[in-house]
Amino acid sequence: MTTLQETIVPSKRVRRITVLISGSGSNLQALLDSASTPSLPNAAITYVISSRSAAYGLTRAKNSVPAIPTSVCALKTFLNRNQGAGREDYDCEVARQVLDSKPDLVVLAGWMHILSDRFLDILNGEKQPPQPPALPPPRPSSLPTQTEPIPSASTSSSTSTSVPKEAQGHEGNTKSLPEPPTTQTFPIPIINLHPALPGAFDGANAIGRAFEAFQTGGIQHTGVMVHRVVAEVDRGEPLVVRNVEIKKEDKLEDLENRIHEIEHQIIVEGAKLVLEELDKEA
Numbered sequence: 001m002t003t004l005q006e007t008i009v010p011s012k013r014v015r016r017i018t019v020l021i022s023g024s025g026s027n028l029q030a031l032l033d034s035a036s037t038p039s040l041p042n043a044a045i046t047y048v049i050s051s052r053s054a055a056y057g058l059t060r061a062k063n064s065v066p067a068i069p070t071s072v073c074a075l076k077t078f079l080n081r082n083q084g085a086g087r088e089d090y091d092c093e094v095a096r097q098v099l100d101s102k103p104d105l106v107v108l109a110g111w112m113h114i115l116s117d118r119f120l121d122i123l124n125g126e127k128q129p130p131q132p133p134a135l136p137p138p139r140p141s142s143l144p145t146q147t148e149p150i151p152s153a154s155t156s157s158s159t160s161t162s163v164p165k166e167a168q169g170h171e172g173n174t175k176s177l178p179e180p181p182t183t184q185t186f187p188i189p190i191i192n193l194h195p196a197l198p199g200a201f202d203g204a205n206a207i208g209r210a211f212e213a214f215q216t217g218g219i220q221h222t223g224v225m226v227h228r229v230v231a232e233v234d235r236g237e238p239l240v241v242r243n244v245e246i247k248k249e250d251k252l253e254d255l256e257n258r259i260h261e262i263e264h265q266i267i268v269e270g271a272k273l274v275l276e277e278l279d280k281e282a
């Protein structure tokens with residue numbers, strides 16, 4: 001006879017998702033709205049990194065309940081504050097902040113920078129993350145905020161980077177985010193949302209290029225996908241792919257809106273797929 005103990009399913013650790021953004025964050029919002037629902041079960045968005053301080057996605061994260069810790073790592077600011085540093089150093093700093101957030105999954109949701117091999121090597125566990133850059137000279141009259149260097153914490157030059165305690169699921173906080181695991185598992189999977197079909201319009205401005213191609217008779221429809229992130233931009237294994245109709249009467253905005261609607265569905269589906277894989281491997 002099965003005892004009660006045998007029928008109790010050990011509760012699975014809530015999976016932690018770090019989201020990288022550069023813009024309005026509507027796809028981040030789709031993930032926030034779906035986390036811990038049947039669409040994206042047993043998951044929480046636990047950290048958001050933006051490449052732009054003006055990204056509205058940062059506001060979405062801070063308005064979430066519980067509020068989600070964020071940091072800004074802007075390329076130009078980083079290079080200005082770290083004389084002699086290059087693009088790869090920037091990528092290493094972003095990777096360091098990602099590791100600091102202790103994710104199970106990283107989602108690029110409109111992240112507008114190509115990630116170098118160094119970033120991928122760090123996320124694969126093949127290379128160590130760098131030490132935080134030296135603190136920039138203190139700014140007169142500015143108090144440290146969540147996105148500015150906090151003197152006592154390890155920080156990057158452009159933003160604060162240590163994941164605040166409330167983000168680490170510490171006991172006692174009734175609305176805390178899920179606890180990070182005691183050890184980080186590698187490789188950390190990274191997925192990207194791309195508004196085009198596999199191999200069609202890699203890179204930036206994919207929707208605009210598809211719209212132009214339709215108008216010149218080059219394509220009959222376009223699409224959207226969520227794919228794994230590899231060194232070659234937008235050429236990682238597709239995980240979710242949807243065709244998107246382009247109508248003769250469409251303006252660019254009509255196509256963008258049609259695509260965004262589907263993006264908000266498939267970014268959740270893609271995240272769910274990868275988390276299910278992690279649970280199978282666990």
Ligand SMILES: Nc1nc2c(c(=O)[nH]1)N[C@@H](CN(C=O)c1ccc(C(=O)N[C@@H](CCC(=O)O)C(=O)O)cc1)CN2
Pocket residue numbers: 108111112113114115116192193194195202203204228229230231232233234235236
């Ligand atoms: N190594 C990888 N990095 C990234 C991937 C990827 O698959 N592998 N996906 C992209 C996302 N993306 C399209 O989906 C994308 C975004 C931006 C660019 C780009 O050319 N960026 C320019 C700068 C643009 C700007 O700052 O306005 C650049 O990085 O120099 C290409 C593809 C994310 N990264």
Ligand SMILES: NCC(=O)N[C@@H]1O[C@H](COP(=O)([O-])[O-])[C@@H](O)[C@H]1O
Pocket residue numbers: 021022023024025026027028057109110111193194195203204205206260263
């Ligand atoms: N090459 C990557 C790329 O073009 N990503 C695009 O950035 C937008 C982010 O919107 P959001 O900030 O509202 O989520 C989305 O439309 C996404 O397809």
